[in-house]
Amino acid sequence: MKLVVAVIQDYDTDAFLNAISAHGLMATRIASAGGFLRAGNTTILMGVEDDQVQLVKQLLHQYCRLREDGGSIHELGFLDEADIEHVCATRLGGGVAFVARVTHFEKVTRDVKTSLGKTSEQALNRDG
DSSP states (O other), rough: OOOEEEEEHHHHHHHHHHHHTTOOOOOOEEEOSGGGGGGGEEEEEEOOGGGGHHHHHHHHHHHHHEEEEEOHHOOOOOSSSGGGGGGEEEEOEEEEEEEOOOOOOOOOOOOOBBBSBHHHHHHHHHTT
């Protein structure tokens, strides 16, 4: 088993999470910030089987691409006409991923009694 930690742009998050969900994978998303322009990022945590790492990497490449954001010169009202020639596009997107070996994985669940006196598992099981 592997732990994949991916830091991607907020703009790419929903499409990436929809793609991994369509492949039956689950993830935890954490809002984060940093990097150039302190743009919003999302940190994705995923526990996957060894043979699923390549799929996750392919989906990251597919949904988290670099793009240019030129912004609007009109949004920069504080610039003089002479300064406009110095404004250039900024590259956004992409991401970084870390893959680490997991030596132990344990899913912790707690069986809680419902108001009907049944455990949550029994309440979900119609035969119980």
